[in-house]
Ligand code: ATP
Ligand code: MG
């Protein structure tokens with residue numbers, strides 16, 4: 001079956017066509033990074049306007065890449081949440097209009113389920129699996145015992161990993177989005193400071209990154225007052241080591257605790273070279289199989305939405321014509337919906 005995916009939850013206008021939930025037929029992403037750069041972050045009003053301007057072109061582009069027309073599509077899957085409400089509404093309304101006009105089934109997809117399902121474009125899932133979700137707004141360990149069954153067993157108590165990268169990058173006066181830039185600098189620097197690692201209570205799979213962020217800011221501030229300066233790359237290396245250590249160790253402990261068959265990494269920070277290398281080293285000799293999406297499928301795209309939508313489609317889930325943007329959609333609520341057969 002062919003699923004058309006639409007994603008507009010933040011600052012990427014994306015459309016994709018995916019075959020059988022596993023094979024990308026078309027994948028178009030129009031990024032707005034250049035427009036938000038001078039503000040140092042995503043401006044919601046600007047994001048919505050760009051989506052409106054881009055969505056028709058991006059849709060046309062996706063079909064132009066293939067020999068297909070909307071008649072060849074079996075269902076339209078769209079990100080309904082979480083995300084920016086004005087941004088989500090553009091995708092949801094485009095999906096509704098297309099699906100209604102051509103009488104195709106409509107499917108609402110959770111954005112983070114999408115990030116997780118980017119990995120199914122690499123390899124079939126084996127359950128139980130553990131997903132480490134590290135994105136701009138989320139840091140979670142998600143246990144999956146079946147398709148559509150998402151249980152959060154740990155999450156951040158303050159900043160998301162990507163958010164910490166972006167905030168530290170801003171402190172280092174690096175352009176937005178700072179994650180990729182810090183990653184690059186981290187390859188070139190030295191470990192000069194032993195920044196804190198938030199392990200939290202014994203046995204907890206939760207995360208915390210705000211203390212680390214403050215430690216970086218304080219370190220730079222104190223150095224400046226002494227008239228000293230750290231090299232950006234050394235701060236990047238030291239900061240990244242701290243983030244990666246905690247992510248890898250907690251994922252490892254959770255994977256062992258739940259005896260999972262696969263460990264998958266998802267979200268924008270899954271593109272991080274340091275994280276990928278450390279995860280590969282840690283899971284090299286042990287049983288759970290490790291999956292990463294290709295770099296281009298780590299950040300927001302619509303192929304992942306179509307991939308997650310394909311499973312919901314096969315399970316018989318259909319959204320009504322009154323589907324709305326759901327900016328605060330929780331994983332728990334989505335999972336309950338996916339697990340109920342109606
Ligand atoms: P969410 O998915 O939680 O709603 P989002 O969609 O804004 O948030 P993503 O698109 O998944 O987030 O990821 C973007 C985040 O990933 C940004 O914070 C960015 O800095 C970070 N990021 C991207 N590439 C890298 C990298 N190589 N190293 C570290 N962070 C990265
Ligand atoms: Mg983005």
Ligand code: FE
Pocket residue numbers: 111115135136267268299300
């Ligand atoms: Fe995302």
